[in-house]
Amino acid sequence: MRMIIVSGRSGSGKSTALNVLEDSGYYCIDNLPAGLLPELAERALIHTELAQPLVAVSIDARNLPSHLSRFPELLAEVRNRHIQCDVLYLDADEETLLKRFSETRRRHPLSNASRSLAEAIHDESQLLGPIADLVFDVRCLPNPYWKPELREQSGLDQPVIDYLAAQPDVEEMYQDISSYLLKWLPRFAASNRAYVTIAIGCTGGHHRSVYLTERLGQLLQQSLKNVQVRHRDLS
Structure with a gap:
C-alpha cells in the first residue's frame, strides 16, 4: 500500500496536488482529522479490492491543534503497519500567500475578527510545525x-x-x-x-x-x- 499525506499552509497548492494525485489513480480525502490516520490506513489495508492500494489525504490547519501535535506519533503508527507513507509538505513565501488571499474571496481558515490575514498566515506555520x-x-x-x-x-x-x-x-x-x-x-x-x-x-x-x-x-x-x-x- 502507498499513502501520501499532503499538507502545508493554506494557499500553497494542496488542492491542486490532490487533484493531480486523484488523476494518477489515488483515492483522495481532503481535510482528514489527523487522529483518524492510523484507522484509515488499517481499513484501507483490510477492505480495499486493489492489489496495491493508493491513498492520498490532506491534513492541514483545519485540524485540532491537539491532533496536529500528535502527528509524528500518528505517522509512526501508519509506518509500523509496513505502509509506504510519504509526506508532501507544500509552502510559499508569505508575500505570495498574502497576494493569493487578497485576490480571492476565500477566507483563510485561521483568520477572524481578532486575527489579521498576515497573522493567520504566520500562525499557521507554527501550528503545522509537527508536520514540517x-x-x-x-x-x-x-x-x-x-x-x-x-x-x-x-x-x-x-x-x-x-x-x-x-x-x-x-x-x-x-x-x-x-x-x-x-x-x-x-x-x-x-x-x-x-x-x-x-x-x-x-x-x-x-x-x-x-x-x-x-x-x-x-x-x-x-x-x-x-x-x-x-x-x-x-x-
Whole structure:
C-alpha cells in the first residue's frame, strides 16, 4: 500500500496536488482529522479490492491543534503497519500567500475578527510545525544558476560541488546547520520521536539545497540509523 499525506499552509497548492494525485489513480480525502490516520490506513489495508492500494489525504490547519501535535506519533503508527507513507509538505513565501488571499474571496481558515490575514498566515506555520519538522531556507547563498556553465547541472555534479564548496557563506551555513542537527537530533530521539523530516529549500531545488542535503546526509549517516536522502525537484 502507498499513502501520501499532503499538507502545508493554506494557499500553497494542496488542492491542486490532490487533484493531480486523484488523476494518477489515488483515492483522495481532503481535510482528514489527523487522529483518524492510523484507522484509515488499517481499513484501507483490510477492505480495499486493489492489489496495491493508493491513498492520498490532506491534513492541514483545519485540524485540532491537539491532533496536529500528535502527528509524528500518528505517522509512526501508519509506518509500523509496513505502509509506504510519504509526506508532501507544500509552502510559499508569505508575500505570495498574502497576494493569493487578497485576490480571492476565500477566507483563510485561521483568520477572524481578532486575527489579521498576515497573522493567520504566520500562525499557521507554527501550528503545522509537527508536520514540517525542520525547514532550512538557503536562498541567501550564492546561486550557481547564474553561472551559465553550471545552470543545467545540479548539486550532484562535481563542477557545482566545487563551486559551492569554495563559497565561505555556504560552508558557514553547512557548519551552522550540521552543529544544530548533531546537537538536537539525539534529543528528538530521546523524546520518542520515531521520524524527523529535515527540509533544505532553495529557488528551483537543483543546486544549493541538493549540495547541502547530500553533505548533511553523509554526515548524519555516520552516527544515525535509517537516514534517507531525497531530492524532490530532481527528475
